[in-house]
Amino acid sequence: QLQVVESGGGLVRPGGSLRLGCGASGRTLEFYTIGWFRQAPGKEREGVLCITQDGTIRTYSDSVKGRFTISRDNAENKVYLQMNSLRPEDTAIYSCAVTLGFSHQCPTTSAWFDYWGQGTQVTVSS
Numbered sequence: 078q079l080q081v082v083e084s085g086g087g088l089v090r091p092g093g094s095l096r097l098g099c100g101a102s103g104r105t106l107e108f109y110t111i112g113w114f115r116q117a118p119g120k121e122r123e124g125v126l127c128i129t130q131d132g133t134i135r136t137y138s139d140s141v142k143g144r145f146t147i148s149r150d151n152a153e154n155k156v157y158l159q160m161n162s163l164r165p166e167d168t169a170i171y172s173c174a175v176t177l178g179f180s181h182q183c184p185t186t187s188a189w190f191d192y193w194g195q196g197t198q199v200t201v202s203s
Contacts, residue, residue: 079101079192080103080192081174082102083097083172083173083195084097084098085097085098086199087198087199088201089199090163090203091163091165091201091203094160094163096157097113097158097160097171097199098158099111099113099157099158100153100155104175105151105154106154106155106156108180109176109177109180110127111149111173111175111176112124112126112127112176113125113126113158113171114137114171114172114187116172117170123138124138124187125141125158126138126146127147127184128147128156128183129180129181129183130181133182134147135183141160144160144163145160145161147159158171164201165202167201168200168201170196170197170198170199172194174187174191175192176191
């Protein structure tokens, strides 16, 4: 059984930065494709970024281009989401997810992700 846990959320002012972490127990994340997703109040969940086993990255949301990056730290068994130049519209619950069926490409939709964390709240406000 794989348990996924996010960390690093919080309150930040517009223009600030946060780094979210995605960890897992029971599996080694370096062998899997990992995605970050977010859901704002009253909105549907949307994909943010995804990274494959071999480091290929897919950006799901144009709104984060140039501001957010995704990376792996295999020694720590974690995947990070670095968020810079945060905006109020980035406020959401951020979740990471693991897909077992796509090791070398990022799925087109969240439906292909098998294991999800409970999410961490990110609030961007002055």
